Amino acid sequence: MKATAIYLAALFSTALAGLTFAQENPLATDTGIINPDAAAKAFPKRGFSPYAGRNYPARVLWGDQHVHTGWSVDAGAFGNTLGPEEALRFARGEEVMSSLGEPAKLSRPLDWVAVTDHSDAAGVIFEIRDGNPVLMADPLGKRWHDLMASGEGVQAASEMIAAQSNNKIPPAMKDPKLALSVWEKNTSIMEKYNEPGRFTAFIGYEWTSNAGGGDNLHRNVIYRDGKDKADKAIPMTTFDSENPEDLWTWMANWEKSTGGSLLAIPHNGNLSNGRMFALHTFLGNPLTREWAETRARWEPMYEVTQIKGDGETQPSLSPTDEFANFEKWDQANLAGVPKEPGMLEREYARRALQEGLKLEQTLGVNPFKFGLAGSTDSHTALTTAEEDNFFGKHTGVEPTPGRWEHSVIKTEQVNVKGWQMSASGYTGVWATENTREAIWDALKRKEAYSTTGPRMTVRFFGGWDFDAKDAQTRMPAEAGYAKGIPMGGDLQRAPEGKAPTFLAAALKDPISGNLDRIQIIKGWVDAEGGLHEKVYDVAWSGDRKPGADGKLPPVGDTVDVENAVWTNTIGSPELIVAWKDPDFNPSLRAFYYVRVIEIPTPRWTAYDQKRFGIKMPENVPMTVTERAYTSPIWYTPEG
Structure with missing residues (x-):
């Protein structure tokens, strides 16, 4: 579940970024398949420097x-x-x-x-x-x-x-x-x-x-x-x-x-x-x-x-x-x-x-x-x-x-x-x-995401052919854009026999908590108009395994509330995964977005309690699980 540091360093410092094109992936045909000619133009043959000629952003x-x-x-x-x-x-x-x-x-x-x-x-x-x-x-x-x-x-x-x-x-x-x-x-x-x-x-x-x-x-x-x-x-x-x-x-x-x-x-x-x-x-x-x-x-x-x-x-x-x-x-x-x-x-x-x-x-x-x-x-x-x-x-x-x-x-x-x-x-x-x-253009095309405060780096791509190798390559962003679309984009008309695949990655804020897990939130509407949702744990820290109920055990808690401190002895500094929707129905509209959860850390109330030497009631929360939410990727049966 966890990528090596060298892969994730490459992932965020150089490669994981977004093309400044239209909201829908310009490399895709009207069937959602990548157009090789368009891909060749977007990712031209490079000389010695792998970063020269890049036409996508390199940092958030x-x-x-x-x-x-x-x-x-x-x-x-x-x-x-x-x-x-x-x-x-x-x-x-x-x-x-x-x-x-x-x-x-x-x-x-x-x-x-x-x-x-x-x-x-x-x-x-x-x-x-x-x-x-x-x-x-x-x-x-x-x-x-x-x-x-x-x-x-x-x-x-x-x-x-x-x-x-x-x-x-x-x-x-x-x-x-x-x-x-x-x-x-x-x-x-x-x-x-x-x-x-x-x-x-x-x-x-x-x-x-x-x-x-x-x-x-x-x-x-x-x-x-x-x-x-x-x-x-x-x-x-x-x-x-x-x-x-x-x-x-x-x-x-x-x-x-x-x-x-x-x-x-x-x-x-x-x-x-x-x-x-x-x-x-x-x-x-x-x-x-x-x-x-x-x-x-x-x-x-x-x-x-x-x-x-x-x-x-x-x-x-x-x-x-x-x-x-x-x-x-x-x-x-x-x-x-x-x-x-x-x-x-x-x-x-x-x-x-x-x-x-x-x-x-x-x-x-x-x-x-x-x-x-x-x-x-x-x-x-x-x-x-x-x-x-x-x-x-x-x-x-x-x-x-x-x-x-x-x-x-x-x-x-x-x-x-x-x-x-x-x-x-x-x-x-x-x-x-x-x-x-x-920046305005990125907001317009929804290539943006929210956090509750920490500056964790998050990327999210959707397509039809992502696999485990895409989560371990030296330049995963190129796989992301050559094979799919970024957050805020659209997938249309699933190719015969295929389900959508996603590349999701997160790197912790250097001065905040380690990461507990990456989740993909799916929402869809059935043929009768009923609304549905499901939360998938797709990458997580440690060697935890989902229980019989499908739930992942909690990551733990290292917060010392009295002193308003914690340790990063649990969780992971980075997570990356290629994931395929196991419940896909090509005839139903759906959306997917990533939610990244940190390990528990002290809440501002804990810092106030320590700094001012006061005691708050039991009902006042002292810890927080900070998080990030990406913009969704949508799937539409027709297009």
Whole structure:
């Protein structure tokens, strides 16, 4: 199950990477068989150096496509005094001072980041804090100013979210002149810090639909282009509309008028009270082919993990998945409105991927054909996703002895505590170079994956002819691309008598835990429209063997909670496998994605308990099994 170090070094340092072609493998014919002539062009005969002339990326680029600064209304109300410049300096590896006066620095710089402050009243929060007379003339503006002045920024932020959700924001906060001024300043900062080849600063914003008084339908809008095009229109706000379809229309109009390119990344379906992946439109109408095509076009990625909970799956939806109950926020929507039965089915990525297969059968298009990204959604301007360096969701829960018991969401019926925050996550992108264009293109074609924080290197290919030798060759990426497609791609019309095969590989983060196992998650829809899933353990550390129930024994646990340390005496630094689907039915639509599980390591709560000399209750988790989720590979019977 375990590859040698020399093979894996080759796998990740030189060979395992992705072609910057279209989403579907350009080497394949319409039957899914590789075209030899195309392969010869993609992998030309080389001279002495095996790396000269490569036309695919050689390393993963790490980033965060979702971070807020004090320019966001809620972040500013919570007390964040840092702006976009501090966020960018921090992301690229510099030391900055947090809003509470704590020196902060990443263990390693990120390669790229998107500062996505809320477009609704961006920058206005500083005017409220400073007592702008125009805003003070409105009772709500005056109240929020007073709350922040008295240290009640969390209450002020909660009231602002409610007011925005119910369209009761003071008119002065919607002033388009102010919005344009803030936007142009924002794009100038992004241009200042964008350094092609070294560090990418994306222009972006968050469109923050809290429909129905708190149902989270938020999207991050990411620009491929620079200031010259971005400044041609101010970002869309929910003052204009809370309907995602109107956002897609805005994006289409912007692209048409500027010649630029946009994509949107939704997040936190777990806080949408069943609306993120609803099987009807925002207005309650039946889904149509046009709607499905539009959503699939504009939303190629979904943010599957972040501070406000993990969104892969949920125990009630995946009862046989032993790793399904991970970092869950399942009580309510963003405003604390409790969930009702049936809502969870429309909130999680794996179920949505299954529903997408079913919708494709009836609509002809899969609207939920998305890759899987990770992010922090930090409102501190600090993109921290490591357990021992976690600065929390917002300034109110930056590191202090009592942050674990702070209420993040609190109503009469719901109380989400600070300890439930998840120190997550990042997005790994396979791109040919560190530029806006190359990284954006990789996101668009879904050649990207999410992690809950560790920077483990993961590759995933699908095809019809992978075998054990492909997991042991000197240049496995060439086998991957010559014989198949990368994550985010499509397999179509199985050749007679063949089942799909996959090449999956993972290399640990050098400063994180060893690897427990690689799993391949399969979802499919049967001939009657029934939804199915199965989790396959395909590679694992040690000499464990599955039991009679098919389950692999646990890897063990070396965490010393009292001292917040662990040892890598269990697990493996690398895993690689070629695997063939043993249950393949060529007539049924399916998807496959990789989930990599680390050995247990200390959770941020254990680090806080040790550093601050405190004791948390028994119900507070002290360990975490970090993980990665790749974008899927889809199989379609016709094509």
